[in-house]
Amino acid sequence: MNRMQKSVESTQAILESDAIAVERTLAGDRDAYRVLVERHSHNVFRLAYRMTGNRHDAEEVVQEAFLRGYQKLRQFAARSNFGTWVYRIAANYAIDRMRQRQKEEARREAPRAEDRDGMENDPLNRVPDEAPTPERLTQSMELRKQMEQALAALSDAERTAFVMRHWEGCGIEEIAEVLKSSSNATKNTVFRAVQKLRRALQPFVETGAQARAMGTES
Amino acid sequence: MKHMSEEELIAYREGVAEQQAVISRHLAACEECRGELDRIEAVLAALDTLPVPEPGADYGRRVWREIAPRLAERSGRWWHVWMEPRRLAAAGVIVTLIVAAFVAGRITRPGKTSDNIANQEQVRERVLVVAVGEHLGHSERMLVELSNATPTGPTEKEVNISAEQRRAEDLLQENRLYRQTALQEGDAGLASVLDELERVLLDVAHSPEEVTPAQLEAIQKKIEGRGILFKVRVVNKELQQRQEATKPTQSDSTERERNKV
Numbered sequence: 180m181n182r183m184q185k186s187v188e189s190t191q192a193i194l195e196s197d198a199i200a201v202e203r204t205l206a207g208d209r210d211a212y213r214v215l216v217e218r219h220s221h222n223v224f225r226l227a228y229r230m231t232g233n234r235h236d237a238e239e240v241v242q243e244a245f246l247r248g249y250q251k252l253r254q255f256a257a258r259s260n261f262g263t264w265v266y267r268i269a270a271n272y273a274i275d276r277m278r279q280r281q282k283e284e285a286r287r288e289a290p291r292a293e294d295r296d297g298m299e300n301d302p303l304n305r306v307p308d309e310a311p312t313p314e315r316l317t318q319s320m321e322l323r324k325q326m327e328q329a330l331a332a333l334s335d336a337e338r339t340a341f342v343m344r345h346w347e348g349c350g351i352e353e354i355a356e357v358l359k360s361s362s363n364a365t366k367n368t369v370f371r372a373v374q375k376l377r378r379a380l381q382p383f384v385e386t387g388a389q390a391r392a393m394g395t396e397s
Numbered sequence: 398m399k400h401m402s403e404e405e406l407i408a409y410r411e412g413v414a415e416q417q418a419v420i421s422r423h424l425a426a427c428e429e430c431r432g433e434l435d436r437i438e439a440v441l442a443a444l445d446t447l448p449v450p451e452p453g454a455d456y457g458r459r460v461w462r463e464i465a466p467r468l469a470e471r472s473g474r475w476w477h478v479w480m481e482p483r484r485l486a487a488a489g490v491i492v493t494l495i496v497a498a499f500v501a502g503r504i505t506r507p508g509k510t511s512d513n514i515a516n517q518e519q520v521r522e523r524v525l526v527v528a529v530g531e532h533l534g535h536s537e538r539m540l541v542e543l544s545n546a547t548p549t550g551p552t553e554k555e556v557n558i559s560a561e562q563r564r565a566e567d568l569l570q571e572n573r574l575y576r577q578t579a580l581q582e583g584d585a586g587l588a589s590v591l592d593e594l595e596r597v598l599l600d601v602a603h604s605p606e607e608v609t610p611a612q613l614e615a616i617q618k619k620i621e622g623r624g625i626l627f628k629v630r631v632v633n634k635e636l637q638q639r640q641e642a643t644k645p646t647q648s649d650s651t652e653r654e655r656n657k658v
Contacts, residue, residue: 217457228449235596286585373407377440384443
């Protein structure tokens with residue numbers, strides 16, 4: 180039996196076992212839901228962490244996604260598969276959580292002078308004038324910081340679209356459903372996200388590549 | 398030769414371009430566009446190196462432990478959960494807030510509308526202030542005990558913190574309720590400290606029941622490093638002052654009595 184066939188069969192087994200667990204939960208066996216929670220928690224956490232950018236919020240998103248999943252299980256019935264479904268619930272709640280977090284931070288921070296004209300909010304304007312020297316960059320740490328900042332500077336919709344498409348491999352239709360948007364608008368959101376990330380990170384990525392090349396030459 | 402736009406290349410890279418085949422043929426023949434695509438790829442590849450923390454092999458079990466007691470409230474039999482003794486206190490505060498607002502409304506109804514609203518708000522705030530003050534007091538005591546915990550002997554290999562862990566679990570549930578209420582009431586400062594406290598409570602609640610002296614020291618350092626005890630004390634002090642400020646004054650009640658006559 181080849182690896183591909185094994186993988187298809189194991190996916191099939193998971194789907195069937197998920198369907199049985201859903202059925203048993205709906206029949207009143209609360210512990211059957213435990214199987215679903217334990218099986219899908221890691222995947223949902225990964226999505227939630229990438230969307231919210233911090234562990235605390237990610238853990239809250241995971242818990243809330245499974246609680247909402249339980250509450251809405253009758254609506255799920257035999258639609259798609261449980262993993263994808265709870266994923267979508269988590270993405271929706273993560274958007275709510277990010278918005279709530281932004282409101283909290285906005286209340287805490289007085290508007291800074293440079294923010295008033297909106298220039299500072301546009302990540303395209305945050306690209307440094309010149310690439311920092313390899314010495315100044317403590318390489319991966321600096322790049323990592325820049326990447327986190329660039330991701331944080333995306334709008335909620337852009338970040339959701341990018342995470343779901345690029346990292347989680349979700350289809351455009353699936354992302355559009357979460358964003359409550361059309362397919363075309365969702366494609367544009369993915370495009371804008373990549374474009375902004377590129378503008379913000381390319382100088383750092385190139386500097387890193389140059390430094391690595393110089394390191395191997397010497 | 399007309400080159401591909403950045404938008405077309407990104408759409409191609411993400412597999413959502415309308416003319417995947419056309420772009421693919423163009424890339425085979427155009428070095429400049431291939432270079433541009435490589436630069437996009439390099440940024441995306443760099444992003445792939447961003448780590449996601451590993452929540453631990455028992456993460457699924459921990460999530461279940463957290464949500465299992467809350468499933469009943471989501472399935473429509475919510476009152477079962479609220480009958481748990483540890484939830485009764487928090488539930489009591491919410492009920493008191495509603496009743497207090499209602500009573501304040503009735504008592505002050507004949508007066509001026511703006512006074513009524515101000516009184517209702519005062520009563521609501523007072524109830525919230527008292528309840529959160531108590532919650533912060535309980536949290537502070539638990540954190541102080543945990544900060545002062547030491548192994549009973551030099552040979553002891555593990556310290557049992559299960560009592561603190563269970564208290565942290567209970568406090569965590571209450572904390573979430575109070576944080577949400579504070580947010581709804583527009584008290585961002587209080588919500589922010591409760592948010593920080595929640596992170597610490599979450600850490601403690603998720604710790605093993607038996608910890609090594611080194612693990613205990615790490616937990617204590619986390620509590621100390623975040624300065625949460627100090628923040629909790631400051632906010633609690635502020636709440637006490639607010640409690641004093643929102644107490645009805647003697648002259649208020651005298652005036653009310655005079656108006657009755």
